[in-house]
Structure formats: C-alpha cells, structure tokens
Amino acid sequence: MSTRDLFTLRNTHFRIGVGITAAILIVTAIAGFIVLPFAQPWVQFANVWDAICSAAGVTQRAPDVTAPQQAKRLSEVVLTSNTLSRPSQEAIGRGATLAQRCAICHGPTGVSRADSPNLAGQYAAVIYKQLHDFRSGARSNAVMSPFAVNLTDQEIADLSNYYAYLPRLPAYHPTPQLPKPNIVIYGAPMRGIAPCGACHGSLDNKTGSPWLEGQSEAYMKAQLQAFATSERRNDISQQMRNIARAMTAQEIEAAAAYYASQPPDVVKAVD
Amino acid sequence: MSAEETHHASTEVAARVERRWATIAVIIVVMMAGLAAFAGIHRATMPQPRVETIDPSRIHLSGEFVESNLGSVLEANGTVTVRAIGQQYSFTPACILVPADTPITLRATSADVVHGILIQATNVNTMLVPGYISEQLMRFTKTGDYLMPCQEFCSFGHEGMWGKVKVIDKTEFANRAKGGGRLSCVGQ
Amino acid sequence: MLVNRKLILAHFWLAFAVFGVALTLGAWQMFIRSPIGTWLSNPELYYRSLTAHGTVMGYVFPTLVAMGFGYAISEAALQQRLVGVRWAWAGFWLIVAGSIMAVIPIALGRASVLYTFYPPLIGNVFYYLGVVLVVVGSWIWVALMSVNLRVWRKANPGAPVPLAMFANVAGSYLWAWTAVGAALELLLQIIPVAAGLKATIDAGLARVFFSWTLHAIVYFWLMPTYIAYYTIVPRAIGGRIYSDSMARISFILFLVVAMPIGMHHTFADPQVGAGFKFIHSAFTALVALPTLLTVFTICASVEIAARLRGGRGMFGWISALPWDNPMMLALAFSFVMLGFGGAGGLINMSYQLDASIHNTQWITGHFHLIFGGAIVIMYFAIAYDLWPHLTGRELIDVRLIRTQLWLWFVGMIVTTFPWHWVGILGMPRRMAYFDFGDPAIAPQALSVILSAIGGFILLASGIMFIVILARGMRAPQIDAGPYRFALAVHQPKTVPVALNTHALWVALMIGLTLTNYGYPILNLALSSGTSVPAVYVGAQ
Numbered sequence: 001m002s003t004r005d006l007f008t009l010r011n012t013h014f015r016i017g018v019g020i021t022a023a024i025l026i027v028t029a030i031a032g033f034i035v036l037p038f039a040q041p042w043v044q045f046a047n048v049w050d051a052i053c054s055a056a057g058v059t060q061r062a063p064d065v066t067a068p069q070q071a072k073r074l075s076e077v078v079l080t081s082n083t084l085s086r087p088s089q090e091a092i093g094r095g096a097t098l099a100q101r102c103a104i105c106h107g108p109t110g111v112s113r114a115d116s117p118n119l120a121g122q123y124a125a126v127i128y129k130q131l132h133d134f135r136s137g138a139r140s141n142a143v144m145s146p147f148a149v150n151l152t153d154q155e156i157a158d159l160s161n162y163y164a165y166l167p168r169l170p171a172y173h174p175t176p177q178l179p180k181p182n183i184v185i186y187g188a189p190m191r192g193i194a195p196c197g198a199c200h201g202s203l204d205n206k207t208g209s210p211w212l213e214g215q216s217e218a219y220m221k222a223q224l225q226a227f228a229t230s231e232r233r234n235d236i237s238q239q240m241r242n243i244a245r246a247m248t249a250q251e252i253e254a255a256a257a258y259y260a261s262q263p264p265d266v267v268k269a270v271d
Numbered sequence: 272m273s274a275e276e277t278h279h280a281s282t283e284v285a286a287r288v289e290r291r292w293a294t295i296a297v298i299i300v301v302m303m304a305g306l307a308a309f310a311g312i313h314r315a316t317m318p319q320p321r322v323e324t325i326d327p328s329r330i331h332l333s334g335e336f337v338e339s340n341l342g343s344v345l346e347a348n349g350t351v352t353v354r355a356i357g358q359q360y361s362f363t364p365a366c367i368l369v370p371a372d373t374p375i376t377l378r379a380t381s382a383d384v385v386h387g388i389l390i391q392a393t394n395v396n397t398m399l400v401p402g403y404i405s406e407q408l409m410r411f412t413k414t415g416d417y418l419m420p421c422q423e424f425c426s427f428g429h430e431g432m433w434g435k436v437k438v439i440d441k442t443e444f445a446n447r448a449k450g451g452g453r454l455s456c457v458g459q
Numbered sequence: 460m461l462v463n464r465k466l467i468l469a470h471f472w473l474a475f476a477v478f479g480v481a482l483t484l485g486a487w488q489m490f491i492r493s494p495i496g497t498w499l500s501n502p503e504l505y506y507r508s509l510t511a512h513g514t515v516m517g518y519v520f521p522t523l524v525a526m527g528f529g530y531a532i533s534e535a536a537l538q539q540r541l542v543g544v545r546w547a548w549a550g551f552w553l554i555v556a557g558s559i560m561a562v563i564p565i566a567l568g569r570a571s572v573l574y575t576f577y578p579p580l581i582g583n584v585f586y587y588l589g590v591v592l593v594v595v596g597s598w599i600w601v602a603l604m605s606v607n608l609r610v611w612r613k614a615n616p617g618a619p620v621p622l623a624m625f626a627n628v629a630g631s632y633l634w635a636w637t638a639v640g641a642a643l644e645l646l647l648q649i650i651p652v653a654a655g656l657k658a659t660i661d662a663g664l665a666r667v668f669f670s671w672t673l674h675a676i677v678y679f680w681l682m683p684t685y686i687a688y689y690t691i692v693p694r695a696i697g698g699r700i701y702s703d704s705m706a707r708i709s710f711i712l713f714l715v716v717a718m719p720i721g722m723h724h725t726f727a728d729p730q731v732g733a734g735f736k737f738i739h740s741a742f743t744a745l746v747a748l749p750t751l752l753t754v755f756t757i758c759a760s761v762e763i764a765a766r767l768r769g770g771r772g773m774f775g776w777i778s779a780l781p782w783d784n785p786m787m788l789a790l791a792f793s794f795v796m797l798g799f800g801g802a803g804g805l806i807n808m809s810y811q812l813d814a815s816i817h818n819t820q821w822i823t824g825h826f827h828l829i830f831g832g833a834i835v836i837m838y839f840a841i842a843y844d845l846w847p848h849l850t851g852r853e854l855i856d857v858r859l860i861r862t863q864l865w866l867w868f869v870g871m872i873v874t875t876f877p878w879h880w881v882g883i884l885g886m887p888r889r890m891a892y893f894d895f896g897d898p899a900i901a902p903q904a905l906s907v908i909l910s911a912i913g914g915f916i917l918l919a920s921g922i923m924f925i926v927i928l929a930r931g932m933r934a935p936q937i938d939a940g941p942y943r944f945a946l947a948v949h950q951p952k953t954v955p956v957a958l959n960t961h962a963l964w965v966a967l968m969i970g971l972t973l974t975n976y977g978y979p980i981l982n983l984a985l986s987s988g989t990s991v992p993a994v995y996v997g998a999q
Contacts, residue, residue, distance in 0.1 A: 006956055006963050013957030021715070021967055024741070025974055031308055032737030039312040042374070042408065043320045057322040057732025057979055059986040062404055067340035068452060074338055080328050080992030082658035185500045187431040189890075190418075190897040194360035194431025195502060203427045203503050204997060206359050206383075236331045237338060237382055242361035245458055282949050289705055289755070296751035304744040307809045308737070318726055318733040318810070327991050359994075380729075384580050384994050385662055387727070387818050391885030394815040396727055400663050401579060401991040403729035418899055422818035422887040424573050426580055426996055427503045430890040 075138040075234040077129045079208045084124050087161035095162025098155055101147065110166045115216040121168035121264065123201075126210040128160040130234075138234040168264035171214030178261040181254035183247065191246040196255065208236070217260035224252045319397075319406040327382050327401040330356065336380060342453030343368050343375075345445065354453075355379040357386035357399040357421060360428035364455035366435040370444030371414045377407045387422035390436050398423060411438040461531060461942055462540050464849045466547055470527025471842060471849075473551075474520050475925055477558065481515035482921040484508045489874070489914035494895045494904040496911075502891035503997070506571040509889060511562065513574030516830075518593050519558050521680040524838050525634070526550070526600040528683045529627050531845060533604060535942040536621040536690075537611045543603045550603075553596030561589025569997050573889065575673070576649060578665045581993045584653035587645050594638050601631040619954040622703055623690040623944045625961075626710040630682030632965050633675060633714050636972070640671025640721070652993045659990035663730030664983040670721035671976055678717035678746075680830055684793065684837035685710070688757050691844055694945035695786035698764025701756045703947035707958045709756070712749035714964045716742055719975035723808050727817045730989075735979050736810065742975070743808035750801060754794070761790070763948065785860045789840035792868040796832035800825060803879065821882025824875040831917075832871040836864065839924055846931050847939040854931045863927060866920035874913030877906035 009015055037043065037051040045051040099110075102119070106112050110120025119127060133139040134148035135156070151159070187193035197203035201211030212220060226232035227244035235241055244252070330336040336356055342364050343353045351373050356363050358381065369375050379388060381399035388405075389396045397405045411417075421432035437456040447454055461467065488508055490496045499505055534541050541547065563585065564570040570582030608620065608628050620628075644665050651657040689706045693699055700706060722739035725731045762776055770776030781787050803825040806812045816822065846854050854860065881903045886893070895904040957963050983989060 006960065007966070011957060013955060014963060017715075017957070017963060017967060021971065024745070025738070025971070028304075028738045028741040029734070031741075032734035036308065036312065036317065036733065036737055037320065040317055040320065052734070054321045055732050055734025055737075057730070057735060057982055059322050059324045059982065059989065061988075062323045062325045062334060065335035065340065067335065067337045070337070070339045074331065076332060078328050078332070080658070081995055082992060180500075186498050186892070187428070189431050189433055189892070189894045190899065192361055192365050192431065192433045192435075194428030198360060198426070198428030198431070198502070203501065207994075237336075237341075237356055237358055238363045238365075239358055239361060242363060242365045242457075246365070285702060285948065288759075289702055292755045293705075293752060296748055296755075299751065300744050300748050303747070303805060303809070304741045307740055307744070307811065310809070310811045318731075318736050319729060320733055322730055322732055324986065324989050326988060383992075385577055385666075387887075389818065389885060389887055394811075396814045396817045398725075398728045398818075400666065400729055402661065402989045403663050405727075405729040416899075418885070420885075420887040420890075424506065424577060424889040426994070427506060427571070429506075430502055430892050 072233060073137045075129070075133050075236050076136055077132045077208075077236070079125055079129055079236070081207055083207070084128060084157060084160065087124070087165065091158050091161050092165050094155075095158035095160070095165075098159050099162055102159070105143065107172075109169055110163055111169050111171060111214075112216065113172050115218045117210075117215055117219060118169075118171055119163040120166040122163055122210055123205060123207075124160040124164035125207050126160075127163050128156055129208050131156040131159065133234040139232065170263055171216075171260075175217075175257075175261045177263075178258045181251070181258050183251040184255050184258055188246065188251075193243050193246050196259075206239075211264070212259040213262035213264045215259060217256045220256040220259055221252060224256065228252070321406070323404040323406075324402055325380055325404055327380065330380065330382055335378070338363075340453060342455040343444075344453055345448040349373070351375045351444075353377045353379075355388070356382050357388065357425075357432075358382035359384065359425055360421075360432040362388070362419065362421070362432070362434035364434075364457050366437060366456035366459070367419070368437050368439065368444070368447075368454045368456040369409075369411060370441040371411050371438050372441055373410065373444075375409045375411075377409055378404060379406075380404045384425050385423050386425050386432070388434075389420055389422040391418045391420070393417065396422070414438045414440055460538050460540075461534050461848050463530060463534065463544055463547070466541070466544065466551070467527045467531050467845075468849050469551060470523045470530070471845075471928075473555065474523035474527065475842070475928065477515045477523075478520045479921060479925050481512045481520065482918055484512045485516075486914040486918040488512065489911040492890065492892050493907045493911035495908055496892075498892040503568055503571055505891035506573065506889070507565060507568050510571050510573050511565045514561060514565065514590065515558075517574050517676070518590060519554065521683075521830075521834075521838075522593065522597045522634075523554065524841075525630065525679065525683050526597060528686070528841055528845075529600060529604055529631060531849075531942070532623045532627045532686070532944075533607045535848075536623040536627075536944055537607065539607065539611055539614075541603070542607050542610050546599055547603055550596040550599030553599070554593050557589045557592025557594075557596060559589070560592060561586050564589075572996055575669065576644070576665070578644075578649055578652070578660045579662050579991050579993045581649065581653050581660075581995050582997065584650060587650050587653055591642065591645055591650075594642060597638070598635060601635040604628050604631040617953070619703075619951050620959050621944065622700070622706055622947075623686055625707060625959070626682065626686045626689065629710045629714045629961060629964070630679060630686070632961055633682070633717055633968070634679040636965075636968060637672050637675035637679060637718055640668045640976075641673075644668035644672075657993075659992055661983060661990045663728070663989060664980065666725055666728060667722070667731060667976070667979055667983060670724040671718075671972070672721070673724055674721035674743075675717040677826070677830065678713050680834050682710075682713070683841060684834045685713075685753060687837045687841050687844075688753060688790065688793075689760075690944040691841065692757065692786055692790050692945070693760045693764060694943060695844060696761065696764045696781050696784055696790075697767060698760050698945070700945050700947040701759035701763065703949070703951050704954070704958060705752055705756050706947075707954070709749040709752045711958070711964045712752075713746075714961070715967045715971065716745045716748075718968050719971035720746060720808075722975070722979070723813070726810065726813050730983060731979055732982075735975065738975060740808060740810045742971075747801070747805065750797070754797075757790070757794075760945075761787075783857070783861070785843055785857060785864060786840050788861055788864050789836050792864060793833045793836050793840075796828055796836070796868070796871060800829035800833055804829065816882050818888055819882035820886045820888055821879050823888055824878030824882055827878070828871060828875040832868075832875065836867055836871075839864065839867065842924075842928060845942070846928060847937060848942045850932055850934075851936050851939065852931055852934040853937045853939075854927065855934050856927065856930070859923065859927055863920050863923040866916055866923065870913050870916030870920055872913070873916060874910050877909040877913075881906045881910075 770779030
C-alpha cells in the first residue's frame, strides 16, 4: 500500500484515527468554549460569541478605571532598557557645558566634596530620571529643584550622558572600607528585601537604580529614611519605599555606612 | 488441535485481554477529563475568563494600576477587588489586606519581567506576565497572615521577593473601608 | 550489527560527561539552598548554575542519548550500515560547538536566565545561538533516521519495520516537530532582541511558543526509555513482547497526543484563553493512555519471562524473575518512579489541582522523578546493555552495577518525595536561598535537608555509573555477538500500513498542533501592544 491508500476513507486506521481525534477535538472545544464559560455564574458574557471569543483568548485592552486622585505628584518618567539611545560625542560635549552649573555641589569631576551625590560614571538612566522628577515636582529639594525646572528634555538627556561618560573616581569621604553587612549581602527574604546589589549595580542593575559605592553616608541615610516614611515617593510604584520601609533603623545606618566606604570599581559596567 | 490452531487461539486470547485492558485505560482517561470539567464548574477555580493587555512601562501613569489605585477596595456589591503589581523585586502593596469569607477578585500585572503570585496554604496561584493582566478569584476562610512569595524566576533578586497577605475579620475590614481609598497592611 | 561504534560511543560519552558535570551542579544547588548550606553572598551564582544544569540536562544530555541510541537501533534493528555517517558526525560536532558556545556565556554569568529563557529577561546572544546549534545538530539525526528507514524499506518492500526502529523514528519525528516551538521563540523573538536588533518582545507569546516545546520534549526524553521497555527488557530477562501491535499503537499515540497539550504549563498564565486551556487539559489526560497501555504490555511481557523461568501462581511468578539482572532491576525501579511521577502528573494536568502546586517545588520534584528517575535509570540500563557490543569488552562487575541502580533509585526517592511535600506547603521554585530561621517556613527545613542528602546519593550513583563505563573500556575483550532486540510472542509477518509507517500520525500531530496552537499563537502575534521592553541581565 502506498501513502495514497493510507490517506483514504477506505483505510480503517485512517477513519478511526482521524475520526476519534476530530471527535475529541469537537467535544472538548464545545466544552471549553461554550459549556464551561456559561457554567461560571461569576462571569457575565454578552452572548455566545462573546463567550467563545473570551475563551479563545482574543486580547482586550484593560477597561478604563477611574482611580482615586494621587495625593502628591508622582514620577511620570517612562524608563526602559532603551529609553536613552547611545550618546554621540556632541551630546556629551553639550552635557559638559551644561554641567558647569552643577559643579558647585556635584564637583567639577562629578565627585562631590559635600554631601551631594557623586555623579561621575553614574548610570545615565538614573540622572535622567531624577532630573525629570525634580523638574516635574515628583521629587523636590530646595537647591536642586530650581536648577531642574528650566531644563529641556534634550538638556536632561545630554547631562545624563555626560555624567555617565565621566570616569568613576574615588570619593572624598575617606573612611576605612567596612565589611559588608548582612542586609546588603543577603537582604532579608522574609521581609521582602532582595540583596541591594541585585538592583544597585554590584550584581545587576535595574534600570533607573543608581550604583551607590562612595556616595555620602549622610545622603544615603537621609534618602532611605525619606523612602521609609514616604516623604520621598518618586520611586515608580513604590519599588524603593517597599524596601526601605522593611529595613530597620540599624540596617539603614549599616547599609549607608557600608556603601559610603566602598571604592567605585566593584560596580559592573552596565550602561 | 494443530500447532497452527493453538497459535491462533492464543493470539485471540492475548488480543481479548489486551482489548479489555485498553477499554479500562480509556475509561480511566475519560473519567479524569470529566472530573476536571466537573470540578471546573463546581469549584471556583476556573482560569481567568478573558485575556486583557496593558503596557507595563506605563502602568504608573494612568489606568487601573496607578499607585493610588493599588490595594483592596470594598465594592458596592459586597465583594472586594485587590489590585497589585509585581516588579523587580517587590509586590505593591507589599502586604495585601483582605477580609475573610468574602469573594475577592485579585487583579494584578507585572511592571517589568515575568513574576508569579502564590499565596501559601491556598490555591491562589497565578503568573504575572508583563503586557497582560492576571485575574483570579479567591476566598479566605481563615484569618491570619499568609506568605506570598514570587513563584517565578525574575532575575538575581528573586530570592528576596516575598510579599504578605493579611486576612482580617469581615466587619473589621468593612470598618476600615469606610475611610475610602485603597486598603493595605503596609507598615502594620 | 553495530558498525559505527565509534560514532555511537562518542554520543554516549559526551552525553554522560556533560551529565556528570550537570549532576554535580545539581547536587551543589540542593546543598547550597538547604538549611545545611550557607547563604550565597552572590545569588547570581545559583542562577548561573541552575541555567547550566537545566540547559545540559534538558537539551544536551537526553538529545545525545537519543541520537546515539538511535544510530545503534538503526544499525542493529535494520541490519544495515548507517547511511550518512559523515552527516552524523557533522551533527555531533554541531552539538559540541553549540554546547561550548552556550556554556561560555553561562559560565561568565552573562546568560543566567535559566534554560526556560524567560523573556523579557535577555541574556547574551551566544547562549541562545548555542542552543539553536544543538537543536540543528539533532535535526540532522532526525533526517538520518528517516533516510535510513527509507533505504531499508526500498530493500525490504512491504516488510514490517522492526519495532525498535519504528519507535525510534517516531521519537525523532516527535522531536523534530516539538523543537519547532522553542526554535520559533529563539529565532523570531529572543535572538533579534539579544542581538540588539529589536528592543521589545512579547513575553506572553514567548511562553506559548515555549510550552509547545516544553511538554513534548519530555516524551522525546522518554522515547529511549520506552524503546528499552519494549525491545530490550524482554530479551534481557528471557521473555517476549506480549504484543507487537499494542507497542506500535503506544508509540503512535505518543506521536499524536504528546504535542498538542503543552498549554497545561500555562494554566496560570494571563495570555491564553480559558477554552484552549481546557482543550489542552483534556488532551493531556489522553497522554496517560499510551503509558497505561505500556504498563500493561510490559508487565505481561515480564510475566511471560517469569513463567518461562518456571514461575507459578497468581503472584508467585514475581519471585521467579531474574532480580539479579540489572535490566530487571532498572525496569522495576523505573516503573515505581513512573507510577509515583505519573500520579503527580495527573495533578499537574488537571485544570484545578494545578493551582495549588503550580511553580512550587512540587513541580521540580515531579519532573526530577519522571525524567531523572524513571527515564534516566533506563538510560543507564541501555548503556550497560549496549556497552559490551560497543567496546567489545565485558562489563564485569554486575554487583557494582546493581549497587549503582539501587543508589540512583533510593537517591531519587529521597530527593523527590520531600521535594513534593514542600511544594504542597507552597515553597516557590528557583530561589537562591530561603530564610529557614523564620518560623513561617521553618517546618520545611527538615524536608529540604532530606532532599539535599538525596542529591548527594544521586551524585555518588552518577559517579559510580561513569566509573563502571570507564572501566568497561579496559575490561577483557569478549565477543558480545550480534545486538538483538526482543521478539514478540506472535512476531508479525505483515503489519497494516498505518502501523508500519508514520505519515498518517505525523499528519495528525501537525494537524492537532494547528488546531490547538494555531489560534493562540496568531492571536498574540497579531495583537498590537503586547510587546514589552527587554530587560537585559548581567553586565552587557
């Protein structure tokens, strides 16, 4: 027998094989697409067609929901792995010119002598997001906000690219290197705290999270406390508030002191 | 009987036994599928009825997953809707507050990668796939604290992604809900 | 007639070498995340190891075993020199190249995305390209199996294809088609993003593609084991196959229904419609059928062997079985593990029960019991059975072989039973460490320690296995005689064309894939706005 004789209704195996398969398919399809949808009293379908389409998984846009008003302004930045494109030399040059205004607090090389954040070699997405948030008012600071208010989108991108381009220099807070506290190494799983490095650069970088090595201890402590009390809330969907709230006061101090004492060379080059 | 006849007879016996077993096997299989369908109808554990999409990078800007809408809300019909998101590496709200003995609809999505919500000691278990909204019905009979780990690998901080669910008395929940807004047990 | 022994040995040795490495990683993972290990200061190391373990055990090891065994079957069952030996070597070297290409980014921590990929997480592009090469290498084997059968058919028109080869080719077709799902995911979705050509990916669609591969791949892993059940075990213990046609029907059923059921892996997913989930659930129930038929046929075949050895009575024949024969021992262990694993599988496949264990440690326990247990123990048995024919040397130490099989069985039970239990308690999968000091999960600690001990028993057994095979390469030479497969009680003189060819069943397999996967894939592929930004892992 050739294959031509195989695929014919005269062949019992063909009849049985195809017949049974088709029968099972039809029975299960009727059950899955019509019987089961209507057997669920807690779901309402407009008609049979609606039930079939839903069971088939036709995609629908989520319904519009009127959410309660936000009490305070929150971050409106959309941040993805491709938010900032690769910078050109011109962009970095423009950023350098703009950055002259920032040097008073953030240092001419992007490393602060005060308790302002060091920016040299920081991930571009971090500076981009914080400048946008300062500009929109999602984050506010008496010194910083007035600087950010008048920046254009282009200027924010240029500044971010410029600082990201600067070499990572040792900080001006010469403290002996501290051992890594448990909260930094392991987090605290049952309190929902992942290791800091999972986002902040030493293990991996979650887009928008800064690397922290060599930042001012006072600054980091203040920010963690502000996140914990929700005084600062420009972290999208509470991603940092969730963590800071779960940390104890001692853990906040230990983490801030540890990161302040670290040289910047342990950070992975992600951007 | 000749050798050929014996051979023939034994083939017949073998085939008969075999057919009997095949029939039993088919009955087992049909019963299992039928049982699954039956349980689907009589226990509220059907997969979510619709496929809904959403842009994960913009959920904080508008729509049902903005920050002020995350948490539990008591609906007019007495049921509760919980809205939550999963992101690297936490759930928001990190502690979900719900009443006991109340039909609850959990609506959740992911802001970045694939996560999963699993409430221990219950059969509440759903994936959070970025771009899609997960919906699951649930009902708690016992008050108390439940652990809610992320059940899907979501990169290097996955081991630290544990949320909580707090089930409280129905009337206590109703009292708290009077204040309006979205309820959670964050910071309690 | 085994002519290309070097080719077959190369496949087996590479398979068992990478198996040894992955097994060691697995035991380390069990230990390090248990209460007796110390928390990793770098959790990424755990996920790195897990990626390597899964990639090797899921893609490289079983594929090489199936290929090596497939070549052996083709030569021994068809009594015909392998056609296309050069192509076979090309396939082998493609797998070597692909494995190396994949393993380098994994070892460097650039691809810690686990073997299931999980987009939108994106790792280094060479990891994915390496996996593609492994699959392409195995497709050469699929083509060769088909070609060899065709050559044989030409020389033996109308003759029944030997059962071993019929099953072997069925397995190869199943693999060819099931690998397409992951291949589409890699080629159309992940690799363009990993290579930087695209920045967004539909994570839901990727999961649907992957489910196409993820379930039927288990049946591909299972094929050598089932072939051994039917065509090696009865011969090795001095019996006969109870029924040749029932065996063919079982393999045909696997071919048809193993494929269109993968969406039971996505019961808890938001991107698949409930109707398709139900259809897949029902078809998953069907896949129990070939296994139930196999259990009957093999038990009956074993009973024949026992009665031929003088066994009497309703159950008395069981004691007449050659229990000191490694093949008998392996079969018994395999069946016990298949029984428990299969029972667990019935829970996973059902639309409702799955919710209580989805993505918990139960699932890991389940597939380790089925794959690592029921399937791999028969891989051992296959290797022991083939080895003298491949090396021309005797495997002398039967006692050591028995100990190795016992250890594997005990180790697998000790590992997976507590694993199932903590899954029921809700312990999630794939976490680098757990805070067992917390009273909420402290009750799970003991079970996890037991599992870790089981992991080390398995490691010991795995090392013994490799030592036995290595010593077998230097043992005294013997003439092992021709390699034979078991005969049926009633060896068929003719077989209906449908049971002697694969065309009808391959057509049904593809048809069912279209009905069960066609719409869900098209629906997502054509929906706009379901693609999400990629999240690159590790330093880029």
